Amino acid sequence: MQARLPRSPSVSVVLGSGLGQLVDALDDSISVSFDEVPGFVPCSVEGHSGQFVTGRLAGAEVLLQSGRYHSYEGYSAEVIAAPVRVAAALGVRSFVFTNAVGGIRENLVPGDLVLIDDHINATFQSCLPRSESCMSEMRFPYDPMLRSVAKELAVRMDIPLVRGTYAAVLGPAYETAAEIRALEVIGADVVGMSTVLEVGIARALGIPCVAFSMVTNKATGLRTSKLSHNDVIEVGQQAGWRLTALLTELIPRLAKEVSPRRQND
Numbered sequence: 122m123q124a125r126l127p128r129s130p131s132v133s134v135v136l137g138s139g140l141g142q143l144v145d146a147l148d149d150s151i152s153v154s155f156d157e158v159p160g161f162v163p164c165s166v167e168g169h170s171g172q173f174v175t176g177r178l179a180g181a182e183v184l185l186q187s188g189r190y191h192s193y194e195g196y197s198a199e200v201i202a203a204p205v206r207v208a209a210a211l212g213v214r215s216f217v218f219t220n221a222v223g224g225i226r227e228n229l230v231p232g233d234l235v236l237i238d239d240h241i242n243a244t245f246q247s248c249l250p251r252s253e254s255c256m257s258e259m260r261f262p263y264d265p266m267l268r269s270v271a272k273e274l275a276v277r278m279d280i281p282l283v284r285g286t287y288a289a290v291l292g293p294a295y296e297t298a299a300e301i302r303a304l305e306v307i308g309a310d311v312v313g314m315s316t317v318l319e320v321g322i323a324r325a326l327g328i329p330c331v332a333f334s335m336v337t338n339k340a341t342g343l344r345t346s347k348l349s350h351n352d353v354i355e356v357g358q359q360a361g362w363r364l365t366a367l368l369t370e371l372i373p374r375l376a377k378e379v380s381p382r383r384q385n386d
């Protein structure tokens with residue numbers, strides 16, 4: 122990998138469904154498809170092309186991961202965590218995760234952007250081998266300093282950014298109305314099918330994380346029409362520009378501000 126991507130990225134950005142626009146903003150980009158990485162399998166989900174792209178964004182060296190593995194594709198937690206381990210091995214000092222979600226909180230509508238404050242791992246899977254997962258600390262999955270930089274930038278750029286708790290479910294079926302009611306009762310604002318296992322491994326490796334959700338639909342129990350994966354991709358593509366604009370400013374800031382790797386404290 123190091124030979125194919127001869128760069129030292131300081132920030133890794135994982136792009137969710139329909140949120141791949143940032144790839145086009147990179148200068149001097151070099152891409153490596155997941156199926157060229159030893160041990161990796163191709164991503165099978167539409168809207169997730171499965172590649173690493175390194176390049177420069179406003180002078181900052183960045184590693185974009187366009188596409189990711191999901192439990193609902195039948196992959197183990199180790200496979201899902203593998204791209205995070207690759208980014209860590211390339212030396213990234215912070216992770217930015219993005220994902221598409223259904224909005225559970227009443228006032229969330231398609232196109233809204235959510236800064237994830239905390240999460241509920243309702244996949245009931247761990248991304249860590251037993252030796253690493255032993256008592257791994259997950260009190261602060263999302264770094265307070267990175268979150269405050271994101272909030273400050275959003276205000277300055279006049280981009281509405283609300284805060285919320287992300288619940289991750291296994292999928293691939295969208296939730297039942299009863300499941301959405303249950304998730305709401307336990308404190309979830311949005312629901313998706315990714316991110317928490319990746320954040321788990323990044324935190325175990327001592328790398329700070331920040332994450333954003335793009336609301337692509339109201340959660341299934343709260344809508345009357347049928348939801349399809351194409352709807353999710355379409356909204357991501359239409360409304361993703363605001364998240365892309367925010368990330369374009371955020372990444373160079375993180376590249377400057379995040380100090381060499383911290384341990385999971």
Ligand code: HPA
Pocket residue numbers: 221222223224295296312313314337338339340341353
């Ligand atoms: N549920 C789970 N995952 C999702 C949804 C949803 O409603 N929308 C986008 N990803």
